[in-house]
Each structure stands twice: as structure tokens, then as C-alpha cells.
Amino acid sequence: MGIDVYMHWKGKTAEDKQAQITGFSATSGDVGYLREAYHGGPYVTHYLCAEAFNDDEQPEGYKGEPIPAETLRKRLPKAVALAMVREAKVYGKGSNPGVIEIPDNENLDDSASILKLCTSAMAEGSRVGQTQGESELVALEHLPARWQDVVEQAIKNRKLPETALAFVDFVELAERKEAETGEAVLVYASY
Numbered sequence: 001m002g003i004d005v006y007m008h009w010k011g012k013t014a015e016d017k018q019a020q021i022t023g024f025s026a027t028s029g030d031v032g033y034l035r036e037a038y039h040g041g042p043y044v045t046h047y048l049c050a051e052a053f054n055d056d057e058q059p060e061g062y063k064g065e066p067i068p069a070e071t072l073r074k075r076l077p078k079a080v081a082l083a084m085v086r087e088a089k090v091y092g093k094g095s096n097p098g099v100i101e102i103p104d105n106e107n108l109d110d111s112a113s114i115l116k117l118c119t120s121a122m123a124e125g126s127r128v129g130q131t132q133g134e135s136e137l138v139a140l141e142h143l144p145a146r147w148q149d150v151v152e153q154a155i156k157n158r159k160l161p162e163t164a165l166a167f168v169d170f171v172e173l174a175e176r177k178e179a180e181t182g183e184a185v186l187v188y189a190s191y
Contacts, residue, residue: 001037001038002024002035002036002037002038002191003034003035003036003037003038003043003045003046003189003190003191004024004033004034004035004189004190004191005033005034005035005045005049005052005170005187005188005189005190006020006032006033006063006064006187006188006189006190007020007032007033007064007170007173007174007177007185007186007187007188008032008063008064008185008186008187008188009032009177009178009180009181009183009185009186010177010181010183011180011181016031016032019031019032020032020033022035024037026162026163026166027162027163027165027166028166029165029166029167029168029169029170029171029173030166030169030170030172030173031173032170032173032174032185033170034048034049034166034167034170036086039090039091040086040089040090041086041090042082042085042086042089043086044079044082044083044086044167045189047075047078047079047082048072048075048076048079048167048170048171049067049072049187049189051065051066051067051187052064052065052067052187052188052189053189053191063186063188064185064186064187064188065186065187065188066183066184066185066186066187067174067184067185067186067187068178068184069171069174069175069177069178069179069184069185072170072171072174072175073171073175076155076167076168076171077147077148077151077152077155079167080151080154080155080160080164080167080168081147081151083161083163083164083166083167084160084161084164087161087163087164155168173185174187
């Protein structure tokens with residue numbers, strides 16, 4: 001079981017729809033599909049595509065909430081940071097999640113450094129009263145000022161784990177489709 005997020009756009013072809021049938025791939029953002037298993041949060045899809053989790057009843061045949069590409073792009077750095085925190089927290093991937101201190105002279109241009117920054121924020125969040133299960137987004141507010149530049153550089157250079165790149169690819173596809181059609185993509189979550 002898990003969370004499946006699908007992107008819809010004007011002019012979407014049968015081939016486009018078929019490409020989104022990925023066998024629950026967590027790395028298929030480039031075709032407009034995101035997947036997160038229910039192994040534990042933070043759930044990045046809930047942040048990046050928050051509108052898609054709107055529980056309001058929709059008219060029959062309507063699938064998805066429009067999310068402007070600009071909104072997705074604005075959320076992307078935190079989404080990537082959350083994806084990396086999730087990989088470390090839930091799956092034990094990446095740098096030691098217990099790392100807290102980062103020397104000022106450390107070269108912060110790779111995914112391990114992003115993870116160090118994020119896990120440092122998690123530790124700081126717990127020191128200022130955040131409890132287990134509270135939003136990691138709140139804890140990410142404790143990131144050093146340079147964190148967004150570091151994440152944006154890693155996004156630009158594509159120096160991220162495949163699961164984090166899936167969110168980058170999803171946003172880039174939304175930007176292309178919105179530019180082509182003149183309309184925000186629709187994003188639908190099945191969970």
C-alpha cells in the first residue's frame with residue numbers, strides 16, 4: 001500500500017497514460033507519477049502536491065486539483081530535503097542521521113551535505129520542543145540560511161538520489177506541460 005500521485009494535462013495521450021503505469025516505481029516523476037510506500041513519514045507528496053489531498057468531493061469524472069508549476073517549483077527545495085530525510089529516517093540511506101555539527105568550511109555541494117543539514121535541523125527541532133511525529137517541515141525551519149542554495153544547486157546539477165530526483169522530474173514536467181498548454185496541470189492523489 002502507498003500513495004500514488006498522477007499528473008494530468010490537456011492533450012495527454014494514451015501513451016502518456018501508459019507511461020504512468022510503472023509498477024509502483026518511486027523514481028518515475030519524469031512521466032508524471034510519484035510513489036511513496038506507507039513505511040513512515042515524512043510523506044513528501046503531501047507537501048509538494050498538498051492540493052491533491054483535498055478530501056472535498058469532486059464531480060464524477062473529475063480527477064485532480066490544478067497546481068500551478070510556479071507553486072510546485074517554490075515547494076521543490078523543501079520537497080527534496082524532505083525526500084532525503086525520509087530516505088535516511090525510514091530506509092537508513094545516506095549519511096548518518098545522527099550527525100548534527102557541520103564545519104563552516106565544509107563543501108556543501110552534494111546530497112550527503114544536504115542530508116547532514118536536514119538531519120541537523122531535525123535534531124535542532126527536537127531540542128526546541130518538537131516531538132516525534134510532528135511535521136518535519138517545522139523542523140526544517142531550523143536549517144541554516146544557506147540550505148536552500150545548497151539544495152537548489154544539487155537540483156540544478158542533478159546530484160541527488162533517484163528518489164529525490166523523481167520530485168525534480170515531476171516539477172520539470174509540470175513546467176513543460178503548463179508552458180505547452182497554457183494551463184496548470186491537474187494532480188490527483190490515490191492513497
